[in-house]
Amino acid sequence: MDKVIDNERLVLALNCSLLAGKLLIENGSNMERVNDTMYRIAQNAGLHYFQAFTTVTGIVVSAERLPNAEATDIRSRADNLAKVVAVNELSREFATGKLSLDDLYDKLQDVDHSKMQLSLFSQCMAAAVLSLTLMIVFTNDVKDSWAGFIVGGVSYWFYLWLLKKFRVKYMGEFVSSLLIALMSVASYRLGWTQNVNAIIIGAVMPLVPGVALTNAARDLVSGHLISGPARALEAVITSIAIGCAIVIVLRYF
Incomplete structure:
Protein backbone atom coordinates (compact mmCIF):
# COMPACT_ATOMS: atom_id res chain seq x y z
CA MET A 1 0.00 0.00 0.00
CA SER A 114 -6.56 31.86 -16.20
CA LYS A 115 -6.03 34.65 -18.74
CA MET A 116 -3.75 36.88 -16.65
CA GLN A 117 -3.52 39.61 -19.26
CA LEU A 118 -4.59 43.18 -19.72
CA SER A 119 -7.90 44.08 -21.29
CA LEU A 120 -8.12 44.58 -25.05
CA PHE A 121 -8.32 48.35 -24.63
CA SER A 122 -5.26 48.43 -22.37
CA GLN A 123 -3.20 46.34 -24.80
CA CYS A 124 -4.14 48.57 -27.73
CA MET A 125 -3.38 51.74 -25.76
CA ALA A 126 -0.01 50.32 -24.75
CA ALA A 127 0.75 49.50 -28.40
CA ALA A 128 -0.30 53.00 -29.46
CA VAL A 129 1.93 54.68 -26.86
CA LEU A 130 4.82 52.38 -27.80
CA SER A 131 4.37 53.22 -31.49
CA LEU A 132 4.33 56.96 -30.79
CA THR A 133 7.35 56.82 -28.48
CA LEU A 134 9.57 54.67 -30.68
CA MET A 135 8.58 56.65 -33.76
CA ILE A 136 9.97 59.79 -32.12
CA VAL A 137 13.05 57.97 -30.81
CA PHE A 138 13.97 56.34 -34.13
CA THR A 139 12.96 59.06 -36.60
CA ASN A 140 12.83 62.27 -34.54
CA ASP A 141 9.49 63.03 -36.21
CA VAL A 142 7.26 64.69 -33.64
CA LYS A 143 4.88 66.35 -36.07
CA ASP A 144 3.40 63.07 -37.38
CA SER A 145 3.56 61.23 -34.06
CA TRP A 146 -0.21 61.49 -33.62
CA ALA A 147 -0.60 59.35 -36.74
CA GLY A 148 1.82 56.79 -35.35
CA PHE A 149 -0.27 56.65 -32.19
CA ILE A 150 -3.52 56.00 -34.09
CA VAL A 151 -2.09 53.61 -36.69
CA GLY A 152 -0.19 51.63 -34.04
CA GLY A 153 -3.25 51.26 -31.80
CA VAL A 154 -5.72 50.39 -34.56
CA SER A 155 -3.40 47.91 -36.27
CA TYR A 156 -2.64 46.14 -32.98
CA TRP A 157 -6.35 45.82 -32.24
CA PHE A 158 -6.75 44.28 -35.68
CA TYR A 159 -3.81 41.95 -34.98
CA LEU A 160 -5.37 40.71 -31.72
CA TRP A 161 -8.71 40.23 -33.44
CA LEU A 162 -7.10 38.14 -36.19
CA LEU A 163 -5.31 35.94 -33.65
CA LYS A 164 -8.53 35.32 -31.78
CA LYS A 165 -10.60 34.75 -34.92
CA PHE A 166 -8.32 32.59 -37.08
CA ARG A 167 -5.34 31.50 -34.95
CA VAL A 168 -3.14 31.15 -38.02
CA LYS A 169 0.55 31.72 -37.32
CA TYR A 170 2.15 34.67 -39.15
CA MET A 171 -1.10 35.72 -40.85
CA GLY A 172 -1.83 38.22 -38.08
CA GLU A 173 1.52 39.96 -38.49
CA PHE A 174 1.25 39.99 -42.30
CA VAL A 175 -2.29 41.37 -42.53
CA SER A 176 -1.75 43.87 -39.72
CA SER A 177 1.38 45.15 -41.44
CA LEU A 178 -0.62 45.56 -44.63
CA LEU A 179 -3.09 47.68 -42.67
CA ILE A 180 -0.26 49.76 -41.17
CA ALA A 181 1.21 50.51 -44.57
CA LEU A 182 -2.18 51.27 -46.15
CA MET A 183 -3.20 53.64 -43.35
CA SER A 184 0.18 55.38 -43.45
CA VAL A 185 0.06 55.85 -47.23
CA ALA A 186 -3.58 56.99 -47.08
CA SER A 187 -2.79 59.64 -44.46
CA TYR A 188 0.05 60.89 -46.65
CA ARG A 189 -2.07 60.95 -49.82
CA LEU A 190 -4.77 62.92 -47.98
CA GLY A 191 -2.19 65.48 -46.90
CA TRP A 192 -2.54 64.76 -43.18
CA THR A 193 1.05 63.56 -42.70
CA GLN A 194 4.41 64.13 -44.35
CA ASN A 195 6.58 61.13 -43.43
CA VAL A 196 5.18 57.72 -44.37
CA ASN A 197 8.33 55.84 -43.38
CA ALA A 198 8.36 57.28 -39.86
CA ILE A 199 4.75 56.26 -39.23
CA ILE A 200 5.37 52.73 -40.50
CA ILE A 201 8.53 52.35 -38.39
CA GLY A 202 6.71 53.34 -35.23
CA ALA A 203 3.52 51.36 -35.88
CA VAL A 204 5.23 48.03 -36.63
CA MET A 205 7.22 48.05 -33.38
CA PRO A 206 4.50 46.25 -31.32
CA LEU A 207 4.56 43.43 -33.91
CA VAL A 208 8.34 42.97 -33.97
CA PRO A 209 9.28 39.61 -32.34
CA GLY A 210 11.71 41.06 -29.82
CA VAL A 211 11.05 38.46 -27.11
CA ALA A 212 11.55 35.59 -29.57
CA LEU A 213 14.86 37.02 -30.78
CA THR A 214 16.08 37.57 -27.22
CA ASN A 215 15.12 34.06 -26.16
CA ALA A 216 16.75 32.61 -29.27
CA ALA A 217 20.03 34.32 -28.40
CA ARG A 218 19.83 33.21 -24.76
CA ASP A 219 19.02 29.63 -25.75
CA LEU A 220 21.96 29.48 -28.15
CA VAL A 221 24.35 30.86 -25.55
CA SER A 222 23.00 28.36 -23.00
CA GLY A 223 23.66 25.45 -25.37
CA HIS A 224 20.08 24.67 -26.39
CA LEU A 225 20.91 23.94 -30.01
CA ILE A 226 17.37 22.83 -30.91
CA SER A 227 15.26 25.50 -29.25
CA GLY A 228 17.63 28.37 -30.10
CA PRO A 229 17.56 27.97 -33.91
CA ALA A 230 13.83 27.11 -33.78
CA ARG A 231 13.01 30.36 -31.99
CA ALA A 232 15.32 32.29 -34.30
CA LEU A 233 13.61 30.82 -37.37
CA GLU A 234 10.21 31.71 -35.93
CA ALA A 235 11.35 35.30 -35.38
CA VAL A 236 12.83 35.51 -38.89
CA ILE A 237 9.63 34.25 -40.53
CA THR A 238 7.60 36.77 -38.51
CA SER A 239 9.96 39.55 -39.60
CA ILE A 240 9.67 38.43 -43.24
CA ALA A 241 5.87 38.49 -43.00
CA ILE A 242 5.98 42.06 -41.66
CA GLY A 243 8.53 43.21 -44.23
CA CYS A 244 6.76 41.65 -47.21
CA ALA A 245 3.48 43.30 -46.29
CA ILE A 246 5.13 46.72 -46.05
CA VAL A 247 6.99 46.25 -49.36
CA ILE A 248 3.82 45.18 -51.20
CA VAL A 249 1.97 48.36 -50.21
CA LEU A 250 4.88 50.73 -50.84
CA ARG A 251 5.59 49.08 -54.20
CA TYR A 252 2.07 49.18 -55.62
CA PHE A 253 0.41 52.08 -53.80
Whole structure:
Protein backbone atom coordinates (compact mmCIF):
# COMPACT_ATOMS: atom_id res chain seq x y z
CA MET A 1 0.00 0.00 0.00
CA ASP A 2 2.82 2.40 0.86
CA LYS A 3 4.46 1.63 -2.47
CA VAL A 4 1.25 2.58 -4.31
CA ILE A 5 0.97 5.84 -2.42
CA ASP A 6 4.65 6.59 -3.06
CA ASN A 7 4.26 5.94 -6.77
CA GLU A 8 1.21 8.20 -6.91
CA ARG A 9 3.24 10.99 -5.33
CA LEU A 10 6.06 10.46 -7.81
CA VAL A 11 3.64 10.68 -10.72
CA LEU A 12 2.10 13.84 -9.26
CA ALA A 13 5.54 15.40 -8.81
CA LEU A 14 6.39 14.51 -12.39
CA ASN A 15 3.15 16.06 -13.63
CA CYS A 16 3.80 19.23 -11.61
CA SER A 17 7.21 19.63 -13.19
CA LEU A 18 5.80 18.90 -16.64
CA LEU A 19 2.95 21.41 -16.28
CA ALA A 20 5.28 24.11 -14.97
CA GLY A 21 7.61 23.67 -17.95
CA LYS A 22 4.71 23.69 -20.39
CA LEU A 23 3.36 26.96 -18.94
CA LEU A 24 6.77 28.62 -19.08
CA ILE A 25 7.40 27.70 -22.72
CA GLU A 26 3.88 28.63 -23.83
CA ASN A 27 4.19 32.10 -22.29
CA GLY A 28 7.59 33.23 -23.54
CA SER A 29 10.23 31.95 -21.11
CA ASN A 30 13.72 31.01 -22.25
CA MET A 31 14.72 27.34 -22.01
CA GLU A 32 17.30 27.82 -19.26
CA ARG A 33 14.60 29.13 -16.94
CA VAL A 34 12.30 26.29 -17.99
CA ASN A 35 14.84 23.61 -17.15
CA ASP A 36 15.88 25.26 -13.90
CA THR A 37 12.28 25.51 -12.67
CA MET A 38 11.43 21.94 -13.66
CA TYR A 39 14.50 20.47 -11.98
CA ARG A 40 13.94 22.51 -8.81
CA ILE A 41 10.35 21.30 -8.52
CA ALA A 42 11.46 17.71 -9.07
CA GLN A 43 14.26 18.01 -6.52
CA ASN A 44 12.05 19.60 -3.86
CA ALA A 45 9.38 16.94 -4.50
CA GLY A 46 11.89 14.17 -3.78
CA LEU A 47 12.40 12.90 -7.33
CA HIS A 48 15.79 11.32 -7.98
CA TYR A 49 17.43 10.79 -11.37
CA PHE A 50 14.95 13.24 -12.87
CA GLN A 51 15.50 13.89 -16.58
CA ALA A 52 13.80 16.38 -18.89
CA PHE A 53 14.02 16.85 -22.65
CA THR A 54 12.64 20.27 -23.54
CA THR A 55 12.00 21.91 -26.89
CA VAL A 56 9.70 24.74 -27.98
CA THR A 57 7.18 22.20 -29.31
CA GLY A 58 7.18 19.55 -26.58
CA ILE A 59 8.55 18.23 -23.28
CA VAL A 60 9.44 14.69 -22.18
CA VAL A 61 10.22 13.94 -18.51
CA SER A 62 11.05 10.80 -16.57
CA ALA A 63 12.23 9.71 -13.11
CA GLU A 64 13.09 6.55 -11.17
CA ARG A 65 10.65 3.72 -10.49
CA LEU A 66 8.27 4.91 -13.20
CA PRO A 67 7.60 2.49 -16.07
CA ASN A 68 6.93 5.18 -18.67
CA ALA A 69 8.01 8.73 -19.38
CA GLU A 70 5.51 11.59 -19.37
CA ALA A 71 5.21 13.89 -22.38
CA THR A 72 3.23 16.92 -23.49
CA ASP A 73 3.07 18.85 -26.74
CA ILE A 74 3.13 22.63 -27.02
CA ARG A 75 0.98 23.93 -29.84
CA SER A 76 0.87 27.66 -29.15
CA ARG A 77 3.32 30.21 -27.78
CA ALA A 78 2.68 33.76 -26.65
CA ASP A 79 4.38 36.48 -24.60
CA ASN A 80 2.45 36.49 -21.33
CA LEU A 81 5.16 37.17 -18.76
CA ALA A 82 2.57 37.42 -15.98
CA LYS A 83 2.14 33.65 -16.15
CA VAL A 84 5.91 33.15 -16.16
CA VAL A 85 6.16 35.19 -12.96
CA ALA A 86 3.25 33.25 -11.41
CA VAL A 87 4.87 29.88 -12.13
CA ASN A 88 8.21 31.01 -10.72
CA GLU A 89 6.52 32.31 -7.58
CA LEU A 90 4.69 29.01 -7.08
CA SER A 91 7.97 27.15 -7.50
CA ARG A 92 9.58 29.29 -4.80
CA GLU A 93 6.65 28.78 -2.42
CA PHE A 94 6.85 25.03 -2.95
CA ALA A 95 10.60 25.08 -2.27
CA THR A 96 10.10 26.93 1.03
CA GLY A 97 7.33 24.57 2.14
CA LYS A 98 4.48 27.06 1.87
CA LEU A 99 2.71 24.82 -0.64
CA SER A 100 2.18 21.08 -0.63
CA LEU A 101 2.59 19.06 -3.81
CA ASP A 102 -1.19 18.80 -4.26
CA ASP A 103 -1.59 22.56 -3.76
CA LEU A 104 1.18 23.25 -6.24
CA TYR A 105 -0.51 21.17 -8.94
CA ASP A 106 -3.89 22.80 -8.30
CA LYS A 107 -2.43 26.30 -8.47
CA LEU A 108 -0.48 25.50 -11.64
CA GLN A 109 -3.74 24.37 -13.22
CA ASP A 110 -5.36 27.64 -12.10
CA VAL A 111 -2.56 29.56 -13.83
CA ASP A 112 -3.02 27.44 -16.96
CA HIS A 113 -6.76 28.17 -17.16
CA SER A 114 -6.56 31.86 -16.20
CA LYS A 115 -6.03 34.65 -18.74
CA MET A 116 -3.75 36.88 -16.65
CA GLN A 117 -3.52 39.61 -19.26
CA LEU A 118 -4.59 43.18 -19.72
CA SER A 119 -7.90 44.08 -21.29
CA LEU A 120 -8.12 44.58 -25.05
CA PHE A 121 -8.32 48.35 -24.63
CA SER A 122 -5.26 48.43 -22.37
CA GLN A 123 -3.20 46.34 -24.80
CA CYS A 124 -4.14 48.57 -27.73
CA MET A 125 -3.38 51.74 -25.76
CA ALA A 126 -0.01 50.32 -24.75
CA ALA A 127 0.75 49.50 -28.40
CA ALA A 128 -0.30 53.00 -29.46
CA VAL A 129 1.93 54.68 -26.86
CA LEU A 130 4.82 52.38 -27.80
CA SER A 131 4.37 53.22 -31.49
CA LEU A 132 4.33 56.96 -30.79
CA THR A 133 7.35 56.82 -28.48
CA LEU A 134 9.57 54.67 -30.68
CA MET A 135 8.58 56.65 -33.76
CA ILE A 136 9.97 59.79 -32.12
CA VAL A 137 13.05 57.97 -30.81
CA PHE A 138 13.97 56.34 -34.13
CA THR A 139 12.96 59.06 -36.60
CA ASN A 140 12.83 62.27 -34.54
CA ASP A 141 9.49 63.03 -36.21
CA VAL A 142 7.26 64.69 -33.64
CA LYS A 143 4.88 66.35 -36.07
CA ASP A 144 3.40 63.07 -37.38
CA SER A 145 3.56 61.23 -34.06
CA TRP A 146 -0.21 61.49 -33.62
CA ALA A 147 -0.60 59.35 -36.74
CA GLY A 148 1.82 56.79 -35.35
CA PHE A 149 -0.27 56.65 -32.19
CA ILE A 150 -3.52 56.00 -34.09
CA VAL A 151 -2.09 53.61 -36.69
CA GLY A 152 -0.19 51.63 -34.04
CA GLY A 153 -3.25 51.26 -31.80
CA VAL A 154 -5.72 50.39 -34.56
CA SER A 155 -3.40 47.91 -36.27
CA TYR A 156 -2.64 46.14 -32.98
CA TRP A 157 -6.35 45.82 -32.24
CA PHE A 158 -6.75 44.28 -35.68
CA TYR A 159 -3.81 41.95 -34.98
CA LEU A 160 -5.37 40.71 -31.72
CA TRP A 161 -8.71 40.23 -33.44
CA LEU A 162 -7.10 38.14 -36.19
CA LEU A 163 -5.31 35.94 -33.65
CA LYS A 164 -8.53 35.32 -31.78
CA LYS A 165 -10.60 34.75 -34.92
CA PHE A 166 -8.32 32.59 -37.08
CA ARG A 167 -5.34 31.50 -34.95
CA VAL A 168 -3.14 31.15 -38.02
CA LYS A 169 0.55 31.72 -37.32
CA TYR A 170 2.15 34.67 -39.15
CA MET A 171 -1.10 35.72 -40.85
CA GLY A 172 -1.83 38.22 -38.08
CA GLU A 173 1.52 39.96 -38.49
CA PHE A 174 1.25 39.99 -42.30
CA VAL A 175 -2.29 41.37 -42.53
CA SER A 176 -1.75 43.87 -39.72
CA SER A 177 1.38 45.15 -41.44
CA LEU A 178 -0.62 45.56 -44.63
CA LEU A 179 -3.09 47.68 -42.67
CA ILE A 180 -0.26 49.76 -41.17
CA ALA A 181 1.21 50.51 -44.57
CA LEU A 182 -2.18 51.27 -46.15
CA MET A 183 -3.20 53.64 -43.35
CA SER A 184 0.18 55.38 -43.45
CA VAL A 185 0.06 55.85 -47.23
CA ALA A 186 -3.58 56.99 -47.08
CA SER A 187 -2.79 59.64 -44.46
CA TYR A 188 0.05 60.89 -46.65
CA ARG A 189 -2.07 60.95 -49.82
CA LEU A 190 -4.77 62.92 -47.98
CA GLY A 191 -2.19 65.48 -46.90
CA TRP A 192 -2.54 64.76 -43.18
CA THR A 193 1.05 63.56 -42.70
CA GLN A 194 4.41 64.13 -44.35
CA ASN A 195 6.58 61.13 -43.43
CA VAL A 196 5.18 57.72 -44.37
CA ASN A 197 8.33 55.84 -43.38
CA ALA A 198 8.36 57.28 -39.86
CA ILE A 199 4.75 56.26 -39.23
CA ILE A 200 5.37 52.73 -40.50
CA ILE A 201 8.53 52.35 -38.39
CA GLY A 202 6.71 53.34 -35.23
CA ALA A 203 3.52 51.36 -35.88
CA VAL A 204 5.23 48.03 -36.63
CA MET A 205 7.22 48.05 -33.38
CA PRO A 206 4.50 46.25 -31.32
CA LEU A 207 4.56 43.43 -33.91
CA VAL A 208 8.34 42.97 -33.97
CA PRO A 209 9.28 39.61 -32.34
CA GLY A 210 11.71 41.06 -29.82
CA VAL A 211 11.05 38.46 -27.11
CA ALA A 212 11.55 35.59 -29.57
CA LEU A 213 14.86 37.02 -30.78
CA THR A 214 16.08 37.57 -27.22
CA ASN A 215 15.12 34.06 -26.16
CA ALA A 216 16.75 32.61 -29.27
CA ALA A 217 20.03 34.32 -28.40
CA ARG A 218 19.83 33.21 -24.76
CA ASP A 219 19.02 29.63 -25.75
CA LEU A 220 21.96 29.48 -28.15
CA VAL A 221 24.35 30.86 -25.55
CA SER A 222 23.00 28.36 -23.00
CA GLY A 223 23.66 25.45 -25.37
CA HIS A 224 20.08 24.67 -26.39
CA LEU A 225 20.91 23.94 -30.01
CA ILE A 226 17.37 22.83 -30.91
CA SER A 227 15.26 25.50 -29.25
CA GLY A 228 17.63 28.37 -30.10
CA PRO A 229 17.56 27.97 -33.91
CA ALA A 230 13.83 27.11 -33.78
CA ARG A 231 13.01 30.36 -31.99
CA ALA A 232 15.32 32.29 -34.30
CA LEU A 233 13.61 30.82 -37.37
CA GLU A 234 10.21 31.71 -35.93
CA ALA A 235 11.35 35.30 -35.38
CA VAL A 236 12.83 35.51 -38.89
CA ILE A 237 9.63 34.25 -40.53
CA THR A 238 7.60 36.77 -38.51
CA SER A 239 9.96 39.55 -39.60
CA ILE A 240 9.67 38.43 -43.24
CA ALA A 241 5.87 38.49 -43.00
CA ILE A 242 5.98 42.06 -41.66
CA GLY A 243 8.53 43.21 -44.23
CA CYS A 244 6.76 41.65 -47.21
CA ALA A 245 3.48 43.30 -46.29
CA ILE A 246 5.13 46.72 -46.05
CA VAL A 247 6.99 46.25 -49.36
CA ILE A 248 3.82 45.18 -51.20
CA VAL A 249 1.97 48.36 -50.21
CA LEU A 250 4.88 50.73 -50.84
CA ARG A 251 5.59 49.08 -54.20
CA TYR A 252 2.07 49.18 -55.62
CA PHE A 253 0.41 52.08 -53.80
